[in-house]
Amino acid sequence: MVESISAIKLAAIDALWTDERELLPNAEQAIWWEVWLRYSEKFDCEAFVREHAPHLNLRVSAESIRFLDRTIILVFGTREQISHSIHLLGAIAELRKAKDTADFFTGMGRQDQRAWIEQTLENLTPPPNDAPTICILDTGINHEHPLLQPVAEMTDMHTYIPGWGTDDRNGHGTNMAGVSIYGDLTEAVANPLPLKLTHRLESVKITPNPDFHTDKKLYGAITRDSIARVEIEADRQRLFCMAVSTTDNRDRGRPSSWSATIDAISSGAEDEQQRLVILSAGNTDPQHRHLYPNNNLTDEVHDPGQSWNALTVGGYTEKVWLDTATNPDWIPLAPAGGLAPASCTSMTWQKTWPIKSDIVMEAGNMATNPANEGADYIDDALQLLTTGHQFALGKQLVSFGDTSAATALAANLAAKVQALYPDYWPETIRALLIHSAKWTPAMKAVFEPLNSQAKYQQLMRYCGYGVPDQDALFWSARNELTLIAQDVIYPYTKKGSNVKTRDINLHTLPWPADVLRDLPPKTQVEMKVTWSYFIEPNPGERGWVNKYRYASHGLRFDVRRPLETLTDFKQRINQKARDEEHAYNGATPDSGQWLLGEKLRSLGSVHSDTWTGTAAELAERGYIAVYPVLGWWKERANLERWGKSARYALIVGIKTPSVATDIYTAIEKQIFLPVAIE
Template sequence: MAQNSKEHLPHLFVKNTATKSLYTRPKKGGGGAELEIPQRNRSIHAQQLLTQIEQAKIQETSIIQEQKAFGLDVNNGIYLAFESEKDFELKFKSLEVQRSGIELCAVKEIDGKIIATVFVPEGKLTYFLKRITQYQDENTPKDKPKNNDLVANIAAIKLAALDALWTDDTALLPDAEVSIWWEVWLRCADNIDYEAFLREHAVQLEMKVGIESIRFIDRTVVLVYGTKDQMSRSIHLLGSIAELRKAKDTADFFTGMDRKEQHDWISQTLGHLMPPSDAAPFVCILDTGMNEKHPLLELVADSKDMHTYNPAWGTDDRHGHGTEMAGLSAYGDLTDVLASAFPIQLTHRIESVKVTPSPGFHEDKRLYGAITRESIARVEIVPDRQRVYCMALTATDDRDGGRPSSWSATIDAITSGYEDEQQRLIILSAGNTDLAMRHEYPNNNMTDEVHDPGQSWNALTVGGYTEKVRLDPEENPGWLPIAPLGDLSPSSCTSMNWQKIWPIKPDIVMEAGNMAKNPEYEHADYIDDALQLLTTGHNFLMGKQLVSSGDTSAAAALAAHLAAKVQAQYPEYWPETIRALMIHSSQWTAAMQARFAPLSTKDKYRQLLRYCGYGVPDEETLFWSSRNELTLIAQDVLQPYDKEKSTVKTSDINLHSLPWPSVVLRDLPADTRVEMRVTLSYFIEPNPGSRGWVNKYRYASHGLRFDVRRSLESLSEFKQRINQVARDEEYNRLSKPESGEWQLGENLRSLGSIHSDIWYGSAAELAERGYIAVYPVIGWWKERANLERWGKHARYALIVSIKTPGVETDIYTPVENQISLPVVV
C-alpha cells in the first residue's frame, strides 16, 4: 500500500517497447465515398463544355503571344476556372495532370459552388477536350458515360479572372484602382524561378515586391504591392501565380498596467534566488526586444543572447512588452515569487529576438512567417541549446477561420524540422478579443477566433483563463470582475466557429488576468491591478521596476515558463513530448465544464474543446507521478509510407508492449473505477496551398493514430482488428466490444497532430490493456509521390497515465521494477 499518494516520483521513461510490423489499414465496408452526380442531358452538357473549351482556346492564342512578348519563354499557359453545380463537388484529382504540366492552383467555395482554378500549359487544352469528348461518345464497361464523375459535375469552364485565384474572403478584394499589399502564392517549376522572374519584371508591372519570401514544398510566398488591375495583368503575363490572399496587418500587443514600485521586494527576493545551471534550457522570446539589465533578469539573461531581426532597431525594448514577457517566462507571476520567503532555484535562462520595435510599427508590409524563420536562425547561431520559443505576436484580424496561412505554415515547417531536421517547440498566444467588446463576455470569446498564426498544427497555442476575481471595493465601488473564477479570461479567443476539420485551438489555457465592469459604464476596464499578473518593467531605471501584465501574451509566457521547467527536469524529452505532456496534464475547471453542462454528448465536448482546449495544466501531474498516479513516457519513430514499384502504401505500425501494473489492478475490488489517459504527439510538415485540403492536396504530410487493446481481446485479435496485414482467414469481423468509455472518442480526438483522450472503466478491464498501437493514416507524403517524401520517418511521443483515484494503492513500484529488469539476450 502507498504510504503517501502525493509523493513526488519522476515519470517513467520507457525505451524499446515497440515492435514494428508492416501495416495496411483495415478495409471498411461500403468502399470509398463516391461523388454525387447531377442529372444531365449527356449530349447537350458535353457540347456546352466543348464550346467553352474552344472559346478558351481562342483566347489562349493572344495570351501566349503577350506572354512571349513580355519575356516569358517557358511554362506559357492560361488559367481556367472550373465551376461545379451548386452543392456538388468536383473531382479534383482529375483536374491536375503532372506529366502534362496541368496544375490545380486554388479551390474555393462561393454560395455552394466549388471553383477550382487550374493552370493549363500552352497546347494542353486537348487533355480536357479529349475527356469531354469521351464523356459524350464512349461508355464504361458498366455502361456509364466515360469520365462521368469528372465531366458531369462541371457546370462551366471559363478563362479565370483574378477573382478565381483569390482565396480570402471576397469582401476583402479591393476595388480596381486601390493599391494594397497582396500575399502572392507562386507556383514552383524545375525549369524556372518564378520568384526571380517576378522580381525582375516588377518595375515593368509597376508593382513593388516585399523583401522576404517563404518557400514551401511546391509554393513560394511573397508580398506584392499594387492595384487589382496591375495584379490581373501580372497573372496573365507571368503564368506563375497559384493563389492570392490579402496580406496580414502587423500585430497588436497589449501593454500591462503599471503597478506601484516595490524596490524593497526585489532586493529581498534577489537574496534567495539561485541562478540556473550552465546546462539549463532557454526560453527564447520573439517580441519587442528585452532590457536584460533589469535586476530580476540579470540572473537569467546575458547581453550576448539579445538579438534583433533588423540591426537598425537594436536589441533593447522601448515598448515594454518583450521585457514583460521575459519576466513571466523566467519566474511566472512575480506576485508569488516576491511573496515567497523560501529559496527559489531558477531552472532556465532567457534569450530574446526583437522581431518588431513596437506594435504600431509599419515600416512596410512584411511576411511575418519569413521574419519568424530568420529570427530563430539568428538565435541558433549558438547551437546545441535546448530551447522553448515563445511568441505573442499575432495578426490583428481573425479571418483565417482555422485555415492555414503562410505564417502558421511557416511555424509548422520550423517546428517539424522540414528544412534542417531540427524539431522545435514553439508556444504561441491565441490572440486577444476585441477590447471594445469585452463587456459582452463571454459572447465576444465565442465569436472572436484564434488569430494567425495560432492555427499552427505543431505549435502549442495558449489561450487565457483566470482565477483573479478579487478587487478592492473601496477603491472601485460598484465594479465587478467580468469573468467568474476559473472561467475563460475576457481576452481569450476561441475556435468555436471553425470547421470541424481544423485542429483544436487553443491547446491549453493559462492565467491571463481579468477585467471589471460597472453597470454605469458600457465598456470593460483594467481598473484594478489585482486582476492582473506582476512582471518586470522595461523602464526600470527611470520608472517602475514592476508592472502588471495580462491577456493571452501573459498566458503564453506562463506556458513557456512551465515548458522550460519540464525541459530542465527531463532533459531527454523531445519538443513533441513536452507539448504532449503540457496537454496531457491539463484539466477543465468546474466553471469551464459548467459552461457546456451537461456534458452528455460528444458535441458538448467538441464545444468545450473549441472554447478552452484541454484546460489548465495541473503542475503536480505535469512534473510528477505518484504511487497511485503513474505516467509512462515513450519516444519512438516509424516510417508511415513506403513505395512498392510505382505505388506508395502505408508501411509501419508500432505495437507498444508497455510495462503494466496488471497484478495490482486485478487485486483491486471488482467495482473499482480507474482512468487511463493516452496522448500521442507528432509534428507534421505543411502543404498550405488552398486546393481543398482533401485527397492529395491535404495539409498534413502524415497522420498518426493510436488504438488500445480491449480488455476482452487476445493480442492476436487486437493485431487483426487494427491491421489488415495481420488478418487471416479465421478473423472474425465481429471483434470484441469496447469496455468502459472514452471521453472524446475516435472522431473528436483525431483532429490536428496531437491526440489525447481519457478512458474510464474498471480496474479489472484496465489490467488487460497494456498494448497500444501507433499507426499511420493518409497524408501528402503518400498521396504526392512525385515530391519523394514517402520514405521519410516520423517521430512521435506517446504518453500513458493510469490513475486509481480515491484508492491508496501502489501501481508505480511494480512498473518501475519491470523497467529496471535486465534485458535477457
C-alpha cells in the first residue's frame, strides 16, 4: 500500500508537469523546478511552501512572481522530495523545468563550455542550402565559431571597406549572429533535444565598432551599398538585420537620410525588389537607467529606427531571477513582462509620425542596489546567451542583451516564418509578427486605466504592438482562424492633367456566417485586422508639410458595419476615397468597438486593430475594403509615379470562445477573392 501511495504521488507530479515530456527528470534527479502555485484568499501557498521546504530538504528561490491567480517560485529538489507532501502537491497548479540562465554557462571553463557545445552540435540538423538567409549588417562575424559553422560560409562574409577585413574584432556582430540563428542559446544548449535549423547567415561589416558616434559617415549610403554587395554575390531569399544606430535625438520621428534610405531600399523604389529590414530601436543612456521607467519615456528611438517600412524592434524582459546569495539586496530593475531598461520609445514624437518600435522582444534586464540606487549588469542570469567572437581563447559562450539582442531575436523569428512560408512577401512577414503581438500585463499597467485612445497611443509609443506570440504566429488553435491575402492595388490614375484616385479593392471574406449565428446570442468574438505595405519615401523638408507628403501613397482599410448593406458599404467607401483629405485624417468613426480606431491605427505603413462584438454582428461584417488616400505619387504628377502599383498584405484573424464549434470546416471550400471597384 505504501508503494502504491508513492506511485500515486509521482503520478500526480506527472499530471502537474506542463513542459515538454522529454524534460521531466527521473525520480531521483535534482533540478530547479518552476513551481506555479495556486491562489487562495484563505491560504497563502507561497508562505506554506517556504515554511515547509526545509523539512523536505528543498531549496526555494528568494524571488517570486505574482499574477492575478498564480504565484511562481523556483524550487530545487527531486520529484521524490516534492511528492513526499500531499499538502505541497495540493498547493501546486503546475510544474515546469526552470529556465537555465546565461550565468550557468558563462561561469564555466572552456572545456565545460565545449562539452555543452558538442552536445548541441550532435543534436543539430543544419538548414538546407537554399534556406532563407539573415544578412547581418554589423561589425562582421567570426563564422568559424563551432555553433556558426553549420550556417555560415566564408564566401558569405563581406565588408564595406576591404581594409577592415570580414572578421569581428569587437564582438557585437558575432553576438548578433548567435541569437539570430538560435535565439537565446541558453535554451538550445541546455535542452538535449533535436534542433533543426531553418535559416543561414550572411554578413557585411559596415563598421569596425558599433559605437561610431564620432565617425561622421553617410550611413544611408553605406547601408545601401552593403546590401547591394550581398545581392550581387548571391541570389537568394534573405532579410536584413541591423542593430547599429546613432544616439542623438534630433530627428524626433522625422525622416533622416539614413531612415529614408532604408525606406527606399525596402520598398524597391529603384529596382522593384522589396526587402524586409529589421532595425533596433536603440538603447537608453546607461547612466540614467536607474531612473527606470522614466528614462524610457524620454529616450527616443534612434536613427534610422524611425523608418516607415522597417520592422523596428524594442526590448522587454522576462528575466527577473538573479543570484541573491552572491548579490544580496540587489533586485531586478524591470518587472517580469515590463519594458527593458535599455529600450527607447517614441513617446516624445509628434503624433503624426509612425508608431515605433513596432514590436518588442527579450532584451535582458539589469539590477539595482537600493544602497546606492545604481543600475548594473550585475548578473549574467539577467542576460541572453550567445556566441562569443573570442571563441579560440575560451570565450565561446557569452552574455548579450539590450535592443541588439531583441533585434536579433526578431530576425530569428522572421526567418523561421520565411522558411515555413517561402511564398510570403516581406510586407506579409512584417504584418504577421505584428499581428501575433500582445501587450503583457506589466506593459498595460503603466498606462492603466486604458480607457481612451490617448492612453492606447501612449502604450503603443511605449512598446509598439507588444510581444509576438509564437504559438499564434506559427499555429492557429481550433478556436482561432487567420486569413491572409497578398494583393496589388493601383492607387492613382491620370485623367487629363489631373491625377485622381483609381482603384478600391473589396475583399470578400469567407466568414463562417452560419456557424457564428448559431452561437449563443451574446457570445463575444474578436476580429483582428493587420495589414502592411511599403511606401516610397520623399525625405526632403517639403515632405513634412501637408501639401507634399513623405509617403508615396497612403492606403487604408475599412470593414462593412453590421446592418450595412453591401451597396451602402460600397457607396461609403467610394465617398471616403473621393474625400481624400477627410480619409487621410482618419475621420468617420466606426463606433467604440474598435480598440484603437481609424485615426490611431492609420499611422505609418503598417496598421493593426481589433474589433470586439457579438458573433451575430461579426457574421454581417464579411467584407473589407482597401482604398487609397493622399501621397506624393498623386500630388507631384510631374514625377510620373501616379501609374505605379502598390503591394499590400492583409491579415484577418477571428477569435471565438473555446466552446465554439470548429470554424474551419465552414470555409474549407470557399475562396478569398478581391474585387476591384472603379
